[in-house]
Amino acid sequence: MTERSSSKAQAITSEVRRRIVDREWRQGDRIPDEAELAVEFGVARATVNKALQMLAEEGLLDRKRRAGTHVTVNPARKATLTIPIVREQIEQAGMEYSHRVIAQKESPIPAEIARRMELPEGRLLIHLRTVHYGDGKPFQVEDRWINPGAAPGVAGIDFHRVNANEWLVRNAPWLRADMAFSAENANARDARLLETRQGSALLILQRTTFNDLGAITTVRVAFHPGYAMIATH
Amino acid sequence: MTERSSSKAQAITSEVRRRIVDREWRQGDRIPDEAELAVEFGVARATVNKALQMLAEEGLLDRKRRAGTHVTVNPARKATLTIPIVREQIEQAGMEYSHRVIAQKESPIPAEIARRMELPEGRLLIHLRTVHYGDGKPFQVEDRWINPGAAPGVAGIDFHRVNANEWLVRNAPWLRADMAFSAENANARDARLLETRQGSALLILQRTTFNDLGAITTVRVAFHPGYAMIATH
DNA sequence: TTTTACTCTATGTCTAAACTTATTTTGGCA
DNA sequence: TGCCAAAATAAGTTTAGACATAGAGTAAAA
Structure with missing residues (x-):
């Protein structure tokens, strides 16, 4: 054997x-x-x-x-993806991590976000836009909505000082997560924040997490052009 | 409990x-x-x-x-992706599957492919380009290299008649697979085959499979614009 | 012939007990 | 104080045996 x-x-x-x-x-x-x-x-x-x-x-x-x-006759290919915390990913690559919060405010959610979070349209959630940098170069842009109803304690947090990703990981564990990968042409804002030209192809990851109180957060991550998400089996 | x-x-x-x-x-x-x-x-x-x-x-x-x-203090998000056989995916969506082989020939492999397959540059492999359709609309474009050295019996196959994907799944099980997701702007050929405009953002999946004889096949799949790869956890 | 009821079988799950092994803790010694 | 060996501990693995259960196969009944 x-x-x-x-x-x-x-x-x-x-x-x-x-x-x-x-x-x-x-x-x-x-x-x-x-x-x-x-x-x-x-x-x-x-x-x-x-x-x-x-x-x-x-x-x-x-x-x-x-x-x-x-x-198995037709084995469907399975692959396990590990999506690391941004900061760790950047630091593991030997680069210096930094991030900048572009906007933090309460807004009524648009239809698309409502659908993803399984919440009624127009509900007031925290809306956050952040850019993460490695050695000063843009690595990814996050567009995030946070539901205080499912993440108690989030209301008082100032995400200019605390990393939202890490706060959520530590304070709002989830039971279920939806994920989708796609590709989009960079719009004007993506292009500006990622310091690339408009229209360049970006890998997009959308993730929504839920606990027993409902959707905690949904985030659209746009990676810098050329980024590849690796998986092994 | x-x-x-x-x-x-x-x-x-x-x-x-x-x-x-x-x-x-x-x-x-x-x-x-x-x-x-x-x-x-x-x-x-x-x-x-x-x-x-x-x-x-x-x-x-x-x-x-x-x-x-x-x-766990910083739980890295893990997600299992299931990459279905194209034909099954299309048929499950209630569409009629068809495919067209654009080219099948023996060619020396370029450097990039050699690196991915861990083979010496210039080795002669089977090179295959295929478009898969759902209800006549392009669904994905495959650019595939097959190594007869690791897939015995492949030499005599006419992939105009047999689906390469399915032949490989049935005749060349693998031990290890590398996978990467990325985004690319459609080049002229992608655009023509997928019937979209040049430059549109495409989700790209690259996969290389190995058995104990070495790399079996490597494939670059370009999905039609707007396609999303879904995972749940 | 078709339907129904039963039987049988291979996997699914659990248990109690034992042994293995990585790692931390402790205590003795220099 | 610092170092090293021994003890202790919690998870890792395996075993034999038992019972549960899905579901394929079969035989009896309609």
């Missing part, structure tokens, strides 16, 4: 992966059941179960009671 | 999540150890272990031997 890690379960996942990649077990094939594999690998069934569940979560295997375990 | 699911482990994750969201346990706090929680919830330690490991994987908890379990 390919012993790629210390744990037996890990070794089993490696071996099963190898058999699939080497096409000993092909897409659609039914593989031996847990009890048989437990005997083959000389471990308890619970250990095989753990290994196969990991592979099922990855999307490599389909498991169903009574029907057994099959190699 | 908040019984959101049938399983005890799931119920424990819900309850722990609730305590964190309700700030009974705050960022940085050390939470009771597994044995204590097992007594509190009236389950075996292994069940608590399973629940807490799930939350640790989500990034909500930090766990270290002897040091105990702490609520």
Whole structure:
């Protein structure tokens, strides 16, 4: 068996992966059941179960009671993205972090924001626009709405002094988050704040977080031109 | 306890999540150890272990031997993206799928592709350009390089008849994948194939897959303007 | 033939107990 | 005081055994 890690379960996942990649077990094939594999690998069934569940979560295997375990026919590609705190990302790249709050005020939310936050249109929320810099060069522009109704204590905060991102992370943990990536041509404001030309292609990340009180915050992040969001699997 | 699911482990994750969201346990706090929680919830330690490991994987908890379990201070947002097979995505949207192969030929790889595939520059690979349509409207443009050295059997395939994506998924499972999202202004070719104007912002996905023989394929997918890649957590 | 009821099976989950291992704490010694 | 070895601790992993449950297969009834 390919012993790629210390744990037996890990070794089993490696071996099963190898058999699939080497096409000993092909897409659609039914593989031996847990009890048989437990005997083959000389471990308890619970250990095989753990290994196969990991592979099922990855999307490599389909498991169903009574029907057994099959190699997935059309594995949808899954990728885990880690969206780091801006400041940490910039500092890890060896640059000096700074940020500037362009505007902080209470405003009634427009329809689009209301839809994303599942709130009635016109509700008064905190509206915040911030630019984050690495070594003085614009890194990303944030356009954020914060709902004091779901983030108690936010009302008195002056986000010129406190980083909104970090305040929220520490003070308003969420239960659910929606995310979407898209591309937009820089509008006049984006272009000015990111110090680029109007129309250049920007990677846009929109994220809305919810707790049991409703939407906490929604943010549109525009990254500087050329930025790439990396994921590995 | 908040019984959101049938399983005890799931119920424990819900309850722990609730305590964190309700700030009974705050960022940085050390939470009771597994044995204590097992007594509190009236389950075996292994069940608590399973629940807490799930939350640790989500990034909500930090766990270290002897040091105990702490609520993560700066939880990096993690999101799992599922990149569906184009055809399924289009058909699920209720549209009719079609595709057109623009070019299929053997070419020496340029430097950029060589770097991505970890292959020597100038190696001869299969180069493929395809447009995928939904109800006749361009959905995405694929620019793909395939390495026959890592995908045995690919040499004889006519990708005008067989969908490359699906052939690869079925015949060349991978062990590792690199992915990157970015935004680019449509060049003349992108614009023509996607039937949009030059310069419009396109979401670009680059993906390279590897097995034990090396890089299998690398692909640059340009989505039609306005497309958004969705993820939920 | 079709429907229904039952049986059987492979996975799902949990338990108690043991052992392993990383890491912190402590206490002895220089 | 500072350093090192030993002890303690909390998570990590595995095991054997048990029971639960979805759902495929089968046999009986309509």
